[in-house]
Amino acid sequence: MSLHELNTFAGVTATPDVATQGFVFNHTMLRVKDITASLDFYTRVLGFSLVEKRDFPEAEFSLYFLALVDKGQIPTDDAARNQWMKSIPGILELTHNHGTENDTAFTYHNGNTDPRGFGHICLSVPDVHVACERFESLGVPFQKRLADGRMNNLAFIKDPDGYWVEIIQPTPL
The missing domain is CATH 3.10.180.10 (2,3-Dihydroxybiphenyl 1,2-Dioxygenase, domain 1)
Incomplete structure (x- = not known):
């Protein structure tokens, strides 16, 4: 989707009001x-x-x-x-x-069981493979590993309360 399409998505103007500058x-x-x-x-x-x-x-x-x-x-x-x-x-x-x-x-409630609400926070890491290998070695529980499902460019780990943390990298894998 182009930036123009994003700025007029669903018929609304997604351009921030000048009064919000600095938020x-x-x-x-x-x-x-x-x-x-x-x-x-x-x-x-x-x-x-x-x-x-x-x-x-x-x-x-x-x-x-x-x-x-x-x-x-x-x-x-x-x-x-x-x-x-x-x-x-x-x-x-x-x-x-x-x-x-x-x-x-x-x-x-972690937000990911019914009734669903809050979903997750996300961290961008330099190398998602290296980060996931480290999480694995530290015994961090995964909700979704890189190889799971169709979206093989991201993972989800869980914090001690079961909140999901999405792990991505800014560059293509």
Whole structure:
């Protein structure tokens, strides 16, 4: 589909209003059961850096903000880091409700079973084959391997809560 067709798709104008210039898609929030397992997955397995942590003891939850950035890019001053974090795209906010990790029966709906809703987040990697081999060696569960189905250029892995993470690469395989 051409850019012109995209901009007039379904008879509507898809051209952003000038008033939206400067808007940034900043973050997506996922609720997680076990923050230790989730931080390990998103930092060690997927390469995110923990940028900010906010605790709300009276409400019994904490927020963890992660980004795919070099740690050297993260401002050390709290106010500067907060402003920087709110201005960049692609932040992942993990919300942990205290105590859920101790309840063996507790789970979050991953959005991919009925009733369907939320689907997945996506990471672009330099080499999808190398990334998937690494995920396999780390014991990361797959929802869809590269060889599964007709779409052999992408994979889906699962985080500790069963949320799907699509893995793609920007260049053709």
